[in-house]
Amino acid sequence: MNILRSLALNARYAMFRRKRAQRMHQLAQQNRAPLSILFYHRVADRCPNDWTISNAKFVQHIEYCRQHFEIISLAEAQSRLASRYSPRPAVAITFDDGYAENMEFAIPWLIENEIPVTYFVTTENVRTGRSFLHDEEAGQRLAINTVSEIRAAADSGVEIGVHSATHADFNTITTDSQLDAEIVDARMDLEMMIGRRIDYLAVPYGMPPQLRPAVMNKAKESGIRGICSAYGAYNMVGNDPFHLRRIHGDPDFSRLRNWLSFDERKLRNEPNMLTEDNPFFDDSPSDFSEDLQSDRPIGSANYGSVLHSDDTSIPDSLTPHALNLAP
Ligand SMILES: [Zn+2]
Numbered sequence: 270m271n272i273l274r275s276l277a278l279n280a281r282y283a284m285f286r287r288k289r290a291q292r293m294h295q296l297a298q299q300n301r302a303p304l305s306i307l308f309y310h311r312v313a314d315r316c317p318n319d320w321t322i323s324n325a326k327f328v329q330h331i332e333y334c335r336q337h338f339e340i341i342s343l344a345e346a347q348s349r350l351a352s353r354y355s356p357r358p359a360v361a362i363t364f365d366d367g368y369a370e371n372m373e374f375a376i377p378w379l380i381e382n383e384i385p386v387t388y389f390v391t392t393e394n395v396r397t398g399r400s401f402l403h404d405e406e407a408g409q410r411l412a413i414n415t416v417s418e419i420r421a422a423a424d425s426g427v428e429i430g431v432h433s434a435t436h437a438d439f440n441t442i443t444t445d446s447q448l449d450a451e452i453v454d455a456r457m458d459l460e461m462m463i464g465r466r467i468d469y470l471a472v473p474y475g476m477p478p479q480l481r482p483a484v485m486n487k488a489k490e491s492g493i494r495g496i497c498s499a500y501g502a503y504n505m506v507g508n509d510p511f512h513l514r515r516i517h518g519d520p521d522f523s524r525l526r527n528w529l530s531f532d533e534r535k536l537r538n539e540p541n542m543l544t545e546d547n548p549f550f551d552d553s554p555s556d557f558s559e560d561l562q563s564d565r566p567i568g569s570a571n572y573g574s575v576l577h578s579d580d581t582s583i584p585d586s587l588t589p590h591a592l593n594l595a596p
Contacts, residue, residue, distance in 0.1 A: 278523040282530060289530045293358050300354050303531050304346045304504040305338075306361045306497070308471070309518040311368040312375035316409055322520040324374045330518055330525060331384060334360045338529065342385035343428065343469055343513065347495050350510035360529065363387045363497065363515060365432055365471050367395055369412035372422065380425050388422060389432035389471040389497070392455045392462070395419055401436060416462055423463040430469040430497075431456045440478040448483065453491045468494040475499025475515065481543045485511070502539045503531070512542070 296302050310320035312327045322330070334340055339359040341349075349355045362379070364371060367390035379386045394401065394413045404411045414422075423429050433439075434455035442448050456467050470488050472479045475498040488496045495513050502514035519525050528535070 275521055275523045278527045282523065282527055285532075286530065289532070292533065293531050297355075297357055300356050301506040302355045302358045304341075304349060304355055304359050304361070305529055306343065306346060306363060306504065306513055306515040307334075307518040307525075308363045308365055308497070308499055308515045309375070310364065310366050311370060311411070313368070313370035313373075315370075316411065318404075318407065318409060322518060326520055326522070327375055327518075328378070329522060331362070331379070331382075333522070333526065334362075334529070335384075340384050343387040343430075343495070343497075345385075346504060347510050347513060350504055350506065350508060350513075353506045355506050358531070361385070361387070362518075363389060363430070363471065365389045365473075365499070366391060366401070366436070367414040367419070367432070369414050369418070372414060372418050376422055376427060380422075380427065385426075385428070387428040387430050387469060388419075389430040389469070390414060390419055390459070391432045391434065391436045391473075392458045393434045394436070395462070396458070420463050423465055428469075429459065429463055429465065429467060430471055431459050431467050431493075432471045433473050434458070436473045438474060438479065439472055439484045440474075440476075440481065445487075448487045452484070452487050452493070456491065456493065469497060469513075470495075471497040471499070471515075477540050477542050480512065482545045500540060501528070501535070503536065505536070 293302065307330075309322060309327070311318075311322070312324060313321050314323050317323070331340075337358070339357045341359045341361055343361050343363060346359065346361045349359070362384060364375075364386065367388070371388075376386065376388065391401075393399070395416055398413055398415065400410045400413060419429055431452075433451045435451065437447070437451045439448070439451065442451065452470060456470070459467050470493050472484065477498070477500065480496065480498050485496060489511065495511055497513045497515050499515050499517070501516050503516075504514050508514070516525075516528050519528075
């Protein structure tokens with residue numbers, strides 16, 4: 270993140286801090302407190318890349334959350350949404366992908382501190398130990414969690430979730446059997462791997478096109494309890510509790526704090542989800558991209574440059590056209 274953007278966010282936070290706190294308090298009194306779900310990828314002090322946060326910064330994030338919010342499980346966040354009763358501002362913690370280093374510090378630290386976490390893994394990579402293609406292409410063969418590590422984490426109270434079989438871009442999947450393989454079979458495989466029920470699916474990339482109606486329906490039909498996106502949004506009472514919106518655990522603390530302190534502008538900027546009635550993106554100009562962020566770019570997804578954008582302007586790559594939306 271560039272320094273100017275960071276300074277601007279800090280200044281904005283200082284300016285609106287009291288107003289935001291008052292708004293959050295008001296919403297809490299109405300049992301409509303915002304629920305924020307963070308997602309991380311890799312907590313490590315070596316081989317950093319765009320989706321890595323250092324051990325110290327991760328602790329800073331979670332300590333901030335502990336001081337200012339109630340930290341709850343994904344299931345509890347969903348339950349509050351479903352019951353339309355959210356009396357306290359709360360945060361839930363999740364991880365995507367299954368990078369080996371997470372088990373060296375972050376996950377044991379969360380377990381030790383009794384902080385609930387949902388850990389989403391890509392089953393084929395865990396089964397085979399193969400690193401992600403995008404990491405290899407970047408010259409980094411980053412290690413993946415083993416089956417026994419995932420099992421041990423589950424046995425220690427970490428909730429395990431499914432993040433597809435192959436980290437596929439659900440927007441480019443054209444057949445029902447492929448969707449079955451990435452959602453239904455992957456979940457079953459993971460359940461056998463750890464001997465526990467898997468309730469949640471985090472969709473790779475997690476942008477609206479990947480959460481198209483066919484994907485939502487497949488997940489629902491297969492008994493999955495909730496589906497996580499990754500484009501950056503709060504969960505507000507009244508939202509569909511099946512869809513759990515997540516915010517990137519941005520390594521830049523000023524950005525994370527700006528999100529968690531409840532920047533109400535972001536509610537206006539949230540992209541529309543595709544629906545059965547409206548399966549195509551409205552391609553009129555949109556400003557939802559200012560803080561758009563998501564799961565990292567891999568493969569054919571065409572919006573990679575957006576994902577960790579530090580810029581306040583809207584590059585062409587941020588428009589809905591760039592979301593590589595297939596009909
Ligand atoms: Zn992912």
